[in-house]
Each structure stands twice: as structure tokens, then as C-alpha cells.
Amino acid sequence: MGSFMIRRIIYAIPALIAVSLISFLVIAIPPGDYVTRLAEMSAAAGDVMPMAEQEAMRKAYGLDLPLMVQYWNWISGVVLRGDFGYSFSFNLPVKDVIWPRLGLTIVLSVASLLFIWVVAIPIGIFSAVKRYSAGDYLATFLGFLGLAIPNFLLALAAMYIAFAWFGVNVGGLFSPQYVEAPWSWERVLDLLGHLWLPMIVLGTAGTASVIRVIRANLLDELHKPYVTAARAKGKGEFSLLMKYPVRHALNPFVSGQNDIFVDIVSGGTIVAIVMGLQTTGPLLLDALRTQDMYMASSFILMLSVLVVIGTLLSDLLLAWLDPRIRYQQG
């Protein structure tokens, strides 16, 4: 297990390097930078920004250096000093902005993942055991629907229902008085009070696919001879189910968690923008619109790192669950 872990962690390093390159280049290569943006804005306001001033600004921000030098300055700062560069539009170091936001993104993503497990595993098992029952059809139908409704549409519909039927405005992750407040017990409770709706919205698509995976895998297992053998030995139906076929069926489910986690982090961006959550999504969009490059790159980088770490954890979990994988690759 130890050597497998080390090997797997080493494998993650090239992925991290590639991710950092992509996050930087996606933002830096397209024409135009923050200074052109500022110049456009002042031009729109009827002002002219002298070329000399623009050049001076570029120099001050280091935007005139070759791309690879800029990349190196940025990534070495990130890795060695935890310094993500400077946010032009916030006039703050990016690290002051990014960490609280990233923390909430992680909280929301993990909450959605737990929601998926808690809801989808029992329903998936039920669907497989009671195949072709009314409940199975209902679960399958809802599953398809969950896959077909875009996240942001679900978010809009949920907000509309909450607003029109219950009279609550459910934007954001905090009540107004707690948005800027320091962490306290009340703030945590307030967060929990707001978290459930985005959690459900974000978890729907994942729930649908997990139900399908578990149902299909369990159906493959349920009619195998070992199940009949255990049943013939007089084992109770429920403990039999939990002890053998369900454990078997969970393996493909665990290896599928990467994709689900990627989808949660990825889809969370849009849900957060629509619902005005204090996570990374809305700031990323703002940063992209204003060409606040270090901010945008850092957000994309950290979201991708989050995903790489999630993949690593799920691989380790799978290796721990299933010795065959450990020995094959370790």
C-alpha cells in the first residue's frame, strides 16, 4: 500500500504541472490584457489613456515580459511562497481573495458529494433489488430527468420556487449580516442554513448517474452463484445483500467518483454564478471579464488542483478497498 501511494502521488506531479501551464496559457494567450481593458473603459468614458501610461502600467505589472517568464514568475511564486500574484481589479494579493472562496468551494463540493452518496446508494440498491417495480421506474425516470436538466436551470427553478412559494430569497451562502463577519458558531449555522439548496442542485446530476451505476452493477451481481450459495446456507436476505453483492457493486462506484467530483467542481462554477454563492465561480467569471489574469489563472489552477487531489484520494480509496488494484499497479 505504501509504495502504491508514493507511486500514485508521483504520478500526480506531471498532471499538476500540465494543469498549471494550461490555467496560465488559457488566460494569457488570447489577445488583450488588463491594461487594454482599462484603456477601453476609459475610452468608453470619453477619456484617452496615453500610450506611455499604458506601457508604464504594463511594465509595473510585468505584462511586457515574455509569456514563459511571466508564467515562471507566477508559478514559482505560487509554489515557493504561496503567492498567487496580484489582482488588478481588487487591488489586493490574489491569495487574500482566493482562500476563503476556495474553502467554501470545497465545503460545497464535499457536501454535494456526501448528498449524492446518501441519496443515491440506497435508491440504487432498492432499484436493483426491486427491479421493474413502480419505485424502480420512478427512480429511473427521475434519474434521466436529473441528467437532462442543466444545473443552472435547476438553480433558477429552485430559487424561483423558494421565492414565489416560500417568500425567501435564497441567493448566497450567508445571510447579509454574516457575509463579512468573522467565523463564529452562528456563522457556521447560517452557512448550513443556506448550503442545502445549492448542495441539492449540484448533486442532482451526480445522484442520477450514481443510481444508474449502482443499479447496473448490483444487477450483475445479484444472480451470481455465490449469492445463491449464501442464501442456501440460511443467511438473512438483508445482511446477505449488504455483505456480498453490495460490496462488490461498490467498487465500480468508487472508481466512478473521480468523474462525479470533476463534474461537481466544474458544474459548481455555474451554479455559484447563478445563485450568487460566495465561492470561486462568480469571481472567476468577473476576473475573466475584466481580464484580471492572475486572479483568473489562480482560480482555474486551484479548481484543477482540487480535482487532481480528489482523483488521488479516490484512487487511494479504491486501492484500499480492492487489493487487486494495489497489486496490479503497486
Add this chain to the structure above:
Amino acid sequence: MSTFDETTGQVAPAAKTHQRGRGFDGHWALVWQKFLRHRLGVAGGVVVILAYVVAAIPEFLAPVTLEAYNPAYSYAPPQTLHLGRDEGEGWQFRPHVNAYKSEIDYNSGRRTFVDDESQPVDLGLFVEGESYNLFGFIPTNRHLFGPVIEGQPFFLFGADRLGRDILSRTIYGTRISMTIGLIGVALSLVFGILIGGISGLFGGVTDNVIQRLIEFIQSVPAIPLWIGLAAAIPASVPPLQVYFLITIILSVLGWTSLARVVRGRFLAMRNEDFVKAARLDGCGPVRIIFRHMLPSFLSHIIATVSLAIPGMILAETALSYLGIGLRTPIVSWGVLLQEAQNVRTIASAPWLLLPGAAVVVAVLALNFLGDGLRDAADPYSD
């Protein structure tokens, strides 16, 4: 269906009850027969075909043109369709909707609309309306349905901020939303077949490198990257180019699942007897791939393609909704949903979300179709 054999303790497949019409059906006939047995798949296929018909002739199907607007009907709610009415001579079949009585509430500054039963708007088929060019070159002014008297208010899906008919705009949006998935997937398919084919054909180090690359791309959160790329399109780029750039952006990350399928099939088939036989007969690699291998996994590719389209449609809708995808005058379902930006607007005009229903129906239908095709792609199992 399978039965449990008590004596051997093994599960034996049930005897085939399905009788085929002819003794020796070809591959595609078998695929077709198996597909027809997947009812949801067939239903999905019908809806998908209808959607592409709508995409081909929205000008004819929509009651009014895309840009028709009337500020008097700003945020008019959807009308109810009545099938007939009683005008003193008993109930008669006369489909109609009722015109609006509108009042302006000066306190809130909002216009409220009430059904006006005294002013029915009669509806008809093949009515005359605004003129357009069918398929771009047949000038006509017939519309499939609409008010008999041109210009009367007819808003089955309600109206938006500028008093434009949401139903007509949703019908027009079908064209862009349904084709962007198709073009995006076609591009992905080119990448996928090329890269997956190379990977499967050469194997070894090449295969390993390409597989790691695919794993890496699949592990990158797509939406932040899509947002990043889409936001980089300058505002000065003409709308049609934006459309193509967006399809390219979508397929940059979208080709991986297709490449995986192609590679898997190549690897599985490389050592099949008929491929060996072809090789021994002196066929070159190109002929082996296109003449012998491709036909036997084409059905799998078609299935994967139809499962890849919904993802593209959903991604385009989301990007356009955020305002960094397509933009007017090009109208897709996502562009229409831009109108529903905040809760208060939606609360006062929930019908602005109706284009979203079109997205859900299209994605559901494509998923069902894809599921059916995937099951049918391998007609020899079961």
C-alpha cells in the same frame, strides 16, 4: 431473461423467443431490429428527428419572425388555448386564444394583463403572416399556425421584455442549439477517430502517451476552462464566427470519450481473424481500417456520438446563459434564457424559463436515443 438451472447451479440464457423474418439478416438489419425493441430509444429518436425538422424550417413553423416585437405586450403572460366557443349557436370548434386587457399599475409601474374573453383571437393553420424565404430562397408568407388576422396578439409561451413571442423565438433557437451539438460532435469525431485510431493501431508507447493525455483532459474541470476560453473571444468578433469558435471550444475537451471508444474497438479488433485474414491477403492499413474494421464498429461510434451531443447542448446553453457564449442576433435556447437573469424577473415572469423546457426535452430525447443505439450497437449479445 435468464433461468437458473438447479442441477448445474449455473445461469443459462433463456431460449431466443424472437423470430427473425428472414434467415440471414445483415449486420445493419440486426441492429435495426434490436433498436426497434428499445421503446424509449425509438421514442427519443422520433423526438430528435422532429427537433431537426424544426431546426430546418423554423420560419414556417413559428407564428412570427424572430425579431417581431411589440412593446405593448412586454412581459405578457402565456395565453390559454381554447378549442372552441359558444356564440349563441351552440358550441363550435373554433380554436382561439383571448386577447389581453392591460392595465398599468402606476404605483409599481408594472403592466398587468388579464384575459379578455370578449376579444377572441381566432387561430388557423397555414395562415398568412410576415413574409420570409423558406430554405433561404422560396419567398412565402405562410406560417403553419397563428392568428387568422395578421398582427393579433398570440403568445402561447408568453412574451419577453420587448414583447417578443417566446414560442417563436424558442422555435428559432432550435436551429442553433441542435446544430451546435451536431457540429461540435462532428469536430470531436474527427479528433477522436484520428487520435483514438492512432492510439489503437500503433499501441505501445504512443498508446500510453495518448491514454495519459486523455485521462488528463478528462480530469480537468471543463466548465471553468470553457468559461476561460469563451470569455477570451473579443466582443468585436462577428456572431457567426462566435458560433464556430464556440463549437471548437466545446470539442477541444469533448473528443476524449470518442477517442476512447475508437481505441477500444481498434484494440479489440486488431487480432480478430477477419482482420488477420485481410492482412494476409495483402491489404494495406488504410484498406483494413476503412473496408474491414470501420464497418464493424460504426454502430458503436454512432451510439457514442448521439450520447455526446447532449453534453454539447448543455454546455452551449450554460455558456450563452452566462453571456459569454453565443450572443444576439444569433438565438439559441441559452441566449433566450439570458432574459431570466435574476429571481425577481423570473418571479414576475416565470414563462421566461420555458426555453429551458426545450433544452430538457431535447437532451432527454437524445439520451434515450443514445441508450437505445448503444444497446443495439452490438446486436449479437443478449
